[in-house]
Amino acid sequence: MAEQLRRLPAVSAILSQQEIVSLLERLPRALVVAAIQDAIAERRQAMMPPAAAGEVCASGGDLISQVVARACQLASERSAPSLRQVVNATGIVLHTNLGRALLPQAAISAVASAAGLPSNLEYNLTQGVRGSRHDHLTERLTFLSGAQDGFAVNNNAAAVLLMLNTLAEGREVIVSRGELVEIGGSFRVPEIMRKSGARLVEVGTTNRTHPDDYRRAIGPDTALLLKVHTSNYRIVGFTTEVPAADLAKLGAERGIPLMYDLGSGALFDFAGAGLTGEPTLTQAVATGAAVVTASGDKLLGGPQAGIVLGRRDLLLAARKNPLARALRLDKMTIAALQATLDLYLRYADQPASLATHIPTVQAITRLPADLLSEAQSLAADISALAIPDLTVSVEAGHSETGGGSFPGAVLPTSLVALRCSGIAAGELAVRMRNASVPVIGRVENNLFLMDPRTLAPGDRQLVLAALREALASDAVAQND
Ligand SMILES: *Cc1c(COP(=O)(O)O)cnc(C)c1O
Numbered sequence: 001m002a003e004q005l006r007r008l009p010a011v012s013a014i015l016s017q018q019e020i021v022s023l024l025e026r027l028p029r030a031l032v033v034a035a036i037q038d039a040i041a042e043r044r045q046a047m048m049p050p051a052a053a054g055e056v057c058a059s060g061g062d063l064i065s066q067v068v069a070r071a072c073q074l075a076s077e078r079s080a081p082s083l084r085q086v087v088n089a090t091g092i093v094l095h096t097n098l099g100r101a102l103l104p105q106a107a108i109s110a111v112a113s114a115a116g117l118p119s120n121l122e123y124n125l126t127q128g129v130r131g132s133r134h135d136h137l138t139e140r141l142t143f144l145s146g147a148q149d150g151f152a153v154n155n156n157a158a159a160v161l162l163m164l165n166t167l168a169e170g171r172e173v174i175v176s177r178g179e180l181v182e183i184g185g186s187f188r189v190p191e192i193m194r195k196s197g198a199r200l201v202e203v204g205t206t207n208r209t210h211p212d213d214y215r216r217a218i219g220p221d222t223a224l225l226l227k228v229h230t231s232n233y234r235i236v237g238f239t240t241e242v243p244a245a246d247l248a249k250l251g252a253e254r255g256i257p258l259m260y261d262l263g264s265g266a267l268f269d270f271a272g273a274g275l276t277g278e279p280t281l282t283q284a285v286a287t288g289a290a291v292v293t294a295s296g297d298k299l300l301g302g303p304q305a306g307i308v309l310g311r312r313d314l315l316l317a318a319r320k321n322p323l324a325r326a327l328r329l330d331k332m333t334i335a336a337l338q339a340t341l342d343l344y345l346r347y348a349d350q351p352a353s354l355a356t357h358i359p360t361v362q363a364i365t366r367l368p369a370d371l372l373s374e375a376q377s378l379a380a381d382i383s384a385l386a387i388p389d390l391t392v393s394v395e396a397g398h399s400e401t402g403g404g405s406f407p408g409a410v411l412p413t414s415l416v417a418l419r420c421s422g423i424a425a426g427e428l429a430v431r432m433r434n435a436s437v438p439v440i441g442r443v444e445n446n447l448f449l450m451d452p453r454t455l456a457p458g459d460r461q462l463v464l465a466a467l468r469e470a471l472a473s474d475a476v477a478q479n480d
Contacts, residue, residue, distance in 0.1 A: 004047050005044060005047055007063060008040055008043055008044055008047075008063070009040065009063060009064050009067055011033060011036050011037060011040065013064065014036045014039075014040070014064065014067055014068060014071060015032075015033070015036065017064065017068045019068050019069075019072055020032065020036070020068060020071065020072070023072055023075055027075055027079050031075055031078060031079060032071070032075050035071040035072075035074040035075035035078065036067070036071040038071075038074055039067045039068075039070035039071040039074060040067055042070065043063065043066070043067060043070075084437075085437055086098060086437065086438040086439070086440055087437060087438065087439040087440065087455065087459045087462050087463060087466070088440060088454040088455070089439055089440060089441040089442075089449075089450035089451060089454065089455060089459075089463065090440055090441060090442055090451060090454060091397070091398070091399035091400065091413060091415070091442065091449075091451025091453050091454055092399070092400045092401075092402035092454065093360060093363045093364055093399065093400070093401050093402050093403075093453065093454055094297070094298055094299070094360065094401060094402035094403025094405065095402050095403075095454075096402070096403060098440065100297040100298065100304070100402075100403055101296075101297040101298065101300070101301045101302060101303075101359070101360045101403075102301075102359040102360065102456070103301075103302065103303060103336055103340070103359070104301065104302075104339065104340055104343055104357050104358050104359060105357070106339045106340075106342065106343060106357070107302060107303065107335075107336040107337075107339040107340050108336075109339070110335035110336055110338065110339035111303075111332045111335050111336050113335065114331045114332050114334070114335035115331075115332050119331060119335075121133050121136075121331045121334070132319075133328065133329065133331070133334060134151040134152075134319055136334050136338055137150065137151055137152050137334065137337060137338060137341070138150055138151055140338065140341040140342065140345060141307065141309060141341065142309075143345065144267055144281070144282070144341060144344055144345065145267075145281045145282050145284075145285045145292070145309050146282055146285050146286060147285045147292065147309035147310055148310065148311055148312045148315075149309070149310065149311065149312040149315040149316070150307065150308060150309040150310075150315070151308055151315065151318075151319060152296065152305045152306060152307050152308065152329055152333075152334075152337060153305070153306045153308065153324065153327040153328060153329060154304070154305070154306060154327045154328070154329060155295060155296075155297075155304050155305060155306045156187075156261070156263065156265075156293055156294060156295040156296075156306040156307075157186075157187045157192060157306065158306045158327040159293040159294075159306030159307065159308045160189075160192055160196075160261055160293055160306075161192050161195060161196050161323070161327070162306075162308070162318055162321060162323050162324055162327055163259055163291050163293060163308060163314075163318055164192065164193060164196035164197075164198045164224070164226075164259075165196040165197055165198070165321060165323055166314070166317050166318040166321045166323075167223055167224050167257065167259070167291070167314060167317075167318075168196070168197075168198035168199075168223035168224045169196065169197035169198060170197055170198075170199075171198060171199065171221050171222070171223035171224075172198070172199045172200075172201045172219070172221045172222045172223060172224075173193060173198045173199065173200060173201065173222075173223060173224045173225075173226050174201045174203055174214055174217045174218065174222060174224070174225050174226065175189065175193075175200065175201070175202060175203070175225075175226040175227075175228065176202075176203055176204045176209035176213070176214075176227075176241060176242070177202045177203065177204050177205055177206050177209065178204060178205070178206050178207060178208070178209055178230065178239070178241060179226075179227065179228040179230055179241075180202065180228075181228055181230050189226075189228055189261075198223065198224070199221075201217050201222070203216075203217045207239045207240075208239060208240040208241075209240060209241055209242055210240060210242065211242050211246055211247075211250060213242075214242065214247065214250060215250065218254055218256065222254075222256055223256070224256065224257055224258075224259055225247050225250070225251045225256055225257070225258045225259070226258075226259050226261065227242075227244050227247055227258060227259070227260045227261070227289070228261045228263075229260070229261060229262045229263045229264070229278075229279070230407075243287070244258065244260050244279075244284065244287035244288075244289055245287040245288055247289075248287050248288030248289050248290070249288065251290070252288065257289075257290030257291065257311070257314060258287075258288070258289045258290055258291075259289065259290065259291040259292075259293070259310075260284050260287065260289035260291070260292045260293070261293045261294075262279065262281065262284045262292055262293065262294040263294060263295060263298065263404055263405070264278055264294060264295065264298040264299040264300075264403065264404065264405040265280075265281045265284075265292075265294020265295055265296075265298060265299060265300050265307060266278060266280045266281065266298075266299035266300060266405075267280060267281055267282070267300055267341075267344045268280070268299070268344070268351065268354055268355075268358070268361050270299070270364060270365070270406070272351065272365075273364060273365045275364070275401070275406050275409050275411075277406060277407075277409075278299065278405055278406050281294055281300075281307070281309065284309075285309055285310070289310065290310050290311045290314055291308065291309070291310035291311070291314055291315075292307075292308075292309040292310055293306060293307065293308055293309075294306075294307045294309075295307070295403070296333075296337055296340075297403075298403040298404070298405055299360065299364075299401070299403070299405050300340065300360075301340060301358040301359060301360030301361055302336060302337050302340035302341070303332075303333045303336035303337055303340070304333065305329060305333055305337050306327075340358070343357050343358055359456075363453055363454060364401055364411070366453055368412050368413070368414070371413045371414045371451075371452050371453055372394070372414040374414075374452040374455070375394045375413075375414035375415060375416050375452050376394055376414075378416050378450070378452060378455075378460060378463065379392045379393065379394050379416050381460065381464060382416065382418070382463075382464065382467060385464060385467060385468065387420075387467065387468075387471045389420050389421040389422060389423075390418060390419075390420045390467075390471060391418070391419045391420070391421075392416065392417070392418055393416075393417045393419075394414050394415070394416060394417070395414070395415045395417045395447075395449070396412070396413075396414060396415075397412075397413055397414070397415040397449065397451065398410040398411060398412060398413060399411040399412075399413045399451050399453040399454070411453070413451050413452070413453050414452065415449045415450065415451050416449070416450045416451075416452070417447040417448070417449050418447065418448040418449075418450075418467075419446065419447055419448075420448075420471060423471075424446065425443045425444075425446045425447050425448045426443055428448045428470060428471075429441060429443050429448055431469075431470035431471070432448065432466050432467070432470050434470075435465065435466030435469045435470060436465065436466070436469065437462045437465065437466065438466070439462065439463055439466040450463065
């Protein structure tokens with residue numbers, strides 16, 4: 001072993017190899033040297049006991065070429081962008097792990113201008129004095145929702161934190177036990193409450209909460225009633241929750257504001273598409289809640305943001321809270337949100353046009369016949385690749401809105417189902433995920449499934465390219 005270790009090449013010897021010399025033309029030296037050091041360290045590790053029994057001792061020349069190849073691989077991996085495009089073939093429209101809503105084209109253009117050009121972000125052009133970045137959204141938000149005032153922060157979790165801290169720090173907030181939800185593993189109502197400095201008062205039981213539960217819990221220290229839309233799950237069966245409007249009324253009687261954390265915050269009524277149970281921002285404001293909070297990148301179909309709507313005095317206090325400075329939006333998000341809201345204003349009377357301009361609305365409202373024909377046409381293109389052992393079919397299935405919206409709702413769709421003899425569906429999913437542009441699908445019943453609902457027009461070629469890479473004949477042979 002000592003003999004082998006002595007044969008390990010020095011960094012300087014590797015640096016003079018031709019592949020490394022050409023790598024140095026496009027990558028910084030420090031990065032290449034670090035990759036070489038790591039490649040050598042890996043070889044050394046592999047030679048140490050307990051080395052794999054079958055570890056073949058490479059001869060001097062092989063060793064160098066192996067280290068060069070590995071160093072090139074490490075250097076390219078490390079210099080490639082970490083955040084990159086993938087194809088969402090999951091059928092989950094608002095996939096939190098895949099970046100939730102895709103922005104409307106108008107919002108993408110607005111982001112580009114805001115990013116590269118100076119703007120009046122915090123400049124009042126009429127008076128030539130400092131302005132507020134919050135003002136760019138207020139008029140649109142109030143007009144669309146019917147609220148007295150509105151602004152936006154970094155995300156809905158930030159909106160909830162800011163409002164709890166502003167309205168209830170050191171005091172009590174009453175919330176139903178059935179609404180102490182966790183969203184996406186990191187947003188937990190009790191934890192946000194603690195961080196805000198507010199004290200949680202739980203009422204009712206997991207499945208049933210009555211108006212009297214809230215009434216009895218109200219005391220001199222009560223600052224706020226909180227209603228949380230349980231967006232990512234449903235309790236079915238013997239359940240009662242107190243409607244927001246009743247809570248708002250109770251709060252008004254006792255002089256305590258109601259805050260309604262809506263989560264999804266649509267401005268499009270999806271009831272026409274057969275989806276119910278997700279109040280729109282306008283409906284939430286109409287309940288009489290003093291504050292409504294929602295995400296910008298869920299059903300609204302805009303950028304990541306936390307929208308705050310409600311009573312002017314409460315929102316003015318929130319704007320003055322130092323936390324608002326810490327949680328504020330950047331100019332690109334303001335531009336994207338403004339452009340998205342403008343589409344809702346412009347096409348308020350034309351739901352069909354709204355769908356063509358807002359990708360989230362479009363994906364959710366796509367018609368089954370359209371999805372079937374797209375699945376059939378994608379399946380035909382895949383068959384035309386004539387990949388040996390690959391069977392393609394179109395199956396009936398379901399998509400989801402995702403993003404914790406419309407829990408339990410199923411959207412009928414048509415799925416392209418792939419089966420490859422000799423390769424398990426799970427293995428095919430791994431290969432598709434490792435393609436140059438990764439394709440993320442679903443695996444069920446040993447089938448690799450792709451849902452056209454979440455495929456953008458340009459994705460077709462990427463799916464075909466990924467399949468060619470995943471099932472190129474050598475890849476199949478390796479597995480056999
Ligand atoms: C999604 C959601 C949140 C968190 O929103 P983010 O924008 O992801 O921070 C909070 N509350 C509810 C009810 C939600 O559905």
